[in-house]
Amino acid sequence: MEHEYCLQIIFHEVLDPDERSARFDEPLDEALLSTGLGEVVGGGTGSRTSDTVVMVGDLKEGLKAVRSVLRKAKAPRGTTIVQTEPVGMQYEVYSSRQPPKRATDWSRSRVVSFRPGDIAAVPLENGLYGFVRFYQDAALGVFRYASEAVESMEDVASHEVAFFSGCYFPDEEGQDWIRIGRLTAPSELEEWPPPVIIRDSTGSGEVFMYHRGEMSPATEEEVSRLPVTRPGLTPPSEIAKRIAKSSESW
Numbered sequence: 001m002e003h004e005y006c007l008q009i010i011f012h013e014v015l016d017p018d019e020r021s022a023r024f025d026e027p028l029d030e031a032l033l034s035t036g037l038g039e040v041v042g043g044g045t046g047s048r049t050s051d052t053v054v055m056v057g058d059l060k061e062g063l064k065a066v067r068s069v070l071r072k073a074k075a076p077r078g079t080t081i082v083q084t085e086p087v088g089m090q091y092e093v094y095s096s097r098q099p100p101k102r103a104t105d106w107s108r109s110r111v112v113s114f115r116p117g118d119i120a121a122v123p124l125e126n127g128l129y130g131f132v133r134f135y136q137d138a139a140l141g142v143f144r145y146a147s148e149a150v151e152s153m154e155d156v157a158s159h160e161v162a163f164f165s166g167c168y169f170p171d172e173e174g175q176d177w178i179r180i181g182r183l184t185a186p187s188e189l190e191e192w193p194p195p196v197i198i199r200d201s202t203g204s205g206e207v208f209m210y211h212r213g214e215m216s217p218a219t220e221e222e223v224s225r226l227p228v229t230r231p232g233l234t235p236p237s238e239i240a241k242r243i244a245k246s247s248e249s250w
Contacts (some may be wrong), residue, residue, distance in 0.1 A: 005038075005059045006213045007066065008051055008082045009093075010168075010233050011075065015050040017043075025052050027069050037062050041208055041215050042198035048238055053198065055215055059083070067093055082138060082233065114179065116191045119157065121150045121178040122240050130243035131156045133183060137213060138233060139193040140167045146247035153181030162246060164193045166233040174236035197228045 009024070020043060029040040038056035056062025063081065070079060070093050081091040114120060114134045122130040128146040135141060144162035145151075195211035197218055209218040209226065218226075 004214075005056045005062060005083060006210075006215065007054050007056060007062065008233070009054070009066065009070065009075075010080050010082060011050040011052075012048070012078045012080075012170075013050065013076050014048065015045055017045055020045065020050055020052065023073050024070065024075070027073060028052065028054060028066060031065050031069050032056065032062070035061075035065060037065055042210075046234065048235065049233060051233070053210075063091060114177075115182070117182045117184060118179055119153050119181050119183055121156075121180055122236070122243060123176050123178075124240055124244040124247070126244050126247070128244070128247060130240065130247060131159075131180075132177075132239070132243075133157075133161070134167075135164075135193045136191050137193060138166055138168060139164055140239075141193065142239070142243055142246070144250055146243070146250060150178055150180060153183065156180070157183055162250075163242075165239055165242075167239060168233040168235065170235055177236060195222075195226055197223055197226045199228065 009028075011020070011024075015023075025040050025043055032038040032040070032054060037058055038054055040052060040054050043052040044050065054062070054066065056066075066081060075093055077094065079093045081093060083091065116134050116136045118134045120132050120134070122132055124130055124146065128148060129150055130146050131143040131151070132140045133143070141161035141164050143156055143159045145156060145159040192212050195209050198208045198210045198215065199206075207218045207223055208215045209222050
């Protein structure tokens, strides 16, 4: 069975990589492989969150198996499962009567929502504004540019992107981000962030290229030129801190 659905499991706490692997990655991989539903293809630990990435062929049964393992392992409350293909959706691990949220809507609970192509100004702690562009796959790109004022979309878009990151909006974070326009991509491909390399966390040594929500074996040339993953889903406060620090050298 082709494993066409990419699911990113987001733990809203910092987990030691060995602990994450033993507690979640290995049991998930065993459960998915033994049933032919899919496999674990990656994972990581960031400054505030950790994640595990799996690919499944049957979304309904895959979600059921993933939830079962996570609940048995007592995954932290608030753990979410983000589907990136073919439609961005967000699912809860524990029981919820609420329907799943569209991940690409940047959370329906927010007063202001961002869509792929939107450009926003980000107030920084140093008194400047940073600028970001939203992409598919719950990602954004940060322009290599900071200003004392909110600049026009045309001025901002003329600068190159310094780095990419995943992004999510918990609670009321990001309410001070200011949408200044929407950049229409000339092609569907350019609505997505660039591809990245993901190394198999199960110890097999396999290396994959992740792009547009899909995993494929990576060539040596791709491994040599592409970055190894990008920061996982990161809250606006952490993104703003990174922009402020990076802007010191721009």
